[in-house]
Amino acid sequence: MARELGATEKMILKVIGxxxxxxxxxxxxIWPNARVSGKSDDTPNTASSITLSPGYxxxxxxxxxxxAGKLNDLRAVLGNDLAIDAYRKGDASFPDGAIIARLAWAYxxxxxxxxxxxxxxxxxxxxxxxxxxxxxNEKRFASTGGWGFAQFTDGKPAPVESxxxxxxxxxxxxxxxxxFTRYAP
Amino acid sequence: MARELGATEKMILKVIGxxxxxxxxxxxxIWPNARVSGKSDDTPNTASSITLSPGYxxxxxxxxxxxAGKLNDLRAVLGNDLAIDAYRKGDASFPDGAIIARLAWAYxxxxxxxxxxxxxxxxxxxxxxxxxxxxxNEKRFASTGGWGFAQFTDGKPAPVESxxxxxxxxxxxxxxxxxFTRYAP
Numbered sequence: 001m002a003r004e005l006g007a008t009e010k011m012i013l014k015v016i017g018x019x020x021x022x023x024x025x026x027x028x029x030i031w032p033n034a035r036v037s038g039k040s041d042d043t044p045n046t047a048s049s050i051t052l053s054p055g056y057x058x059x060x061x062x063x064x065x066x067x068a069g070k071l072n073d074l075r076a077v078l079g080n081d082l083a084i085d086a087y088r089k090g091d092a093s094f095p096d097g098a099i100i101a102r103l104a105w106a107y108x109x110x111x112x113x114x115x116x117x118x119x120x121x122x123x124x125x126x127x128x129x130x131x132x133x134x135x136x137n138e139k140r141f142a143s144t145g146g147w148g149f150a151q152f153t154d155g156k157p158a159p160v161e162s163x164x165x166x167x168x169x170x171x172x173x174x175x176x177x178x179x180f181t182r183y184a185p
Numbered sequence: 186m187a188r189e190l191g192a193t194e195k196m197i198l199k200v201i202g203x204x205x206x207x208x209x210x211x212x213x214x215i216w217p218n219a220r221v222s223g224k225s226d227d228t229p230n231t232a233s234s235i236t237l238s239p240g241y242x243x244x245x246x247x248x249x250x251x252x253a254g255k256l257n258d259l260r261a262v263l264g265n266d267l268a269i270d271a272y273r274k275g276d277a278s279f280p281d282g283a284i285i286a287r288l289a290w291a292y293x294x295x296x297x298x299x300x301x302x303x304x305x306x307x308x309x310x311x312x313x314x315x316x317x318x319x320x321x322n323e324k325r326f327a328s329t330g331g332w333g334f335a336q337f338t339d340g341k342p343a344p345v346e347s348x349x350x351x352x353x354x355x356x357x358x359x360x361x362x363x364x365f366t367r368y369a370p
Contacts, residue, residue, distance in 0.1 A: 057245075057370075064249045064259045066292070069306035074249045076261065076369075105369055107251070113365055116357055121254035125369035172301055180298055184261075184290055184310035185242075 050135055050150035052157070053080065056101045060084045063184035066107060066123075073104040074125050077181045083136075093146075093177040098136040100179060104129045130158060134170075134179065145170070145178045235320055235335035237342070238265065241286045245269045248369035251292060251308075258289040259310050262366045268321075278331075278362040283321040285364060289314045315343060319355075319364065330355070330363045 059078035067073050079087060083098040094100075108126030131152045138146040144167035151158040170178040244263035252258050264272060268283040279285075293311030315338045323331040329352035336343040355363040 060243055061246050061261055061263065063310045064261050064290070065295075065298075065310070066251050066259060066308040067298075067302075067306055068308070069302070069304055071306070074251060076246055076249050078246065103369075105249070110250075110365075112357065113250075113252075116354055116365065117252075117254070119254055121252055121256070123251040123253070124367070125248045125250070128370055169301055172297065180295075180301065182309070184288075185313055 050133060050148050050157075052131065052150075052152045052155060053099055053101070053133070056080075056099070056131070056133075057103075059101060061184070062087060062100065063181050065181070067104075068107075071104075072107045073129055074107050074123065075102055075104040077102050087183040094136045094179070096137050096139075096146075100134045100181070102132040102134075102181075104131075129153075131155075143167075145174070147178055235318060235333050235342075237316065237335075237337045237340060238284055238286070238318070241265075241284070241316070241318075242288075244286060246369070247272060247285065248366050250366070252289075253292075256289075257292045258314055259292050259308065260287055260289040262287050272368040279321045279364070281322050281324075281331075285319045285366070287317040287319075287366075289316075314338075316340075328352075330359070332363055 056078065059080050062077040062079045062084070065075045065077070067075065078101045080097075080099045082095055083100050086094045086098055105125035106127045106129060107123050109120070110122040110124045113122030113124065114120050133148075133150045133152070135141070135148040135150070136146055137148060141148040144164065147167070147170070149166035167178070170180065173180045176182075241263065244265050247262040247264045247269070250260045250262070252260065263286045265282075265284045267280055268285050271279045271283055290310035291312045291314060292308050294305070295307040295309045298307030298309065299305050315336055318333075318335045318337070320326070320333040320335070321331055322333060326333040329349065332352070332355070334351035352363070355365065358365045361367075
């Protein structure tokens with residue numbers, strides 16, 4: 001019979017669990033720093049198999065966000081027509097072909113704006129960091145909730161160590177078809 | 186001959202100046218709270234003469250920002266085709282017909298995102314606050330740098346006490362045709 005764990009052991013396991021989860025989610029968010037992995041047939045949704053959609057910068061706005069902490073960026077989430085239509089209709093899931101793009105820029109104080117406002121309060125989009133895509137294709141990306149994940153830096157694919165890591169990050173949003181961002185009216 | 190001002194008097198004048206400037210710029214930024222003014226022929230660029238462009242929510246993204254302080258919002262700046270084209274070409278000024286829309290939402294912590302990131306760092310677009318427009322028409326808005334200013338709350342025009350106040354706010358950006366927001370690539 002398994003010995004019951006003591007309070008300290010439980011706490012250690014909890015800390016390990018939190019660290020592992022944080023590690024995987026942060027890896028997803030900051031994967032430019034991830035090691036280059038070889039292409040693998042069982043992980044089709046790596047950066048190498050998803051191209052940066054031409055014209056993504058012209059897509060319509062889903063919402064905006066600020067990630068503080070180590071990321072410290074301002075971000076905009078854009079969607080292609082299929083994604084925007086699904087958002088606006090309030091669909092429970094996105095159709096094949098829907099693509100969601102997350103753009104991000106360094107969170108940068110604006111001296112010019114602060115002067116106009118008369119106080120330090122204004123933060124604007126500075127240097128671009130990277131672009132992340134979620135591409136919906138139920139069959140192609142069946143092992144990761146129907147979504148392929150990819151990241152691009154300066155318009156070039158950035159190596160992804162594990163698409164499963166991205167999928168794992170997004171799992172808490174399963175009831176919203178693995179998408180965290182809500183549509184901002 | 187005018188008496189020279191003492192240090193205290195200079196400081197009082199400086200404080201008055203700063204308060205007046207801050208007041209006018211904040212009035213521009215938070216004018217929903219401004220009193221309703223009567224329509225006047227010499228101030229054509231009030232909310233009453235500019236309508237909320239149909240389809241503005243479909244316009245392309247110029248950039249994003251976070252205004253902290255009392256405003257405490259996340260904002261997206263969108264532009265109609267003429268505005269986006271001028272931005273992308275790096276034109277020194279915007280052509281007649283260009284319209285720039287500033288959307289804003291309450292700066293709202295996201296518990297769901299924070300859980301995924303494993304720390305408190307995520308702020309997303311909450312309740313919409315208002316939409317502000319800058320409409321370029323050199324002739325119609327000749328007295329305010331060629332721009333008309335308007336604000337809309339829940340899609341309805343919000344009374345503007347003084348378009349001159351908005352213009353005054355934007356004057357420090359004269360070298361960028363009175364537009365603060367730069368295009369985020």
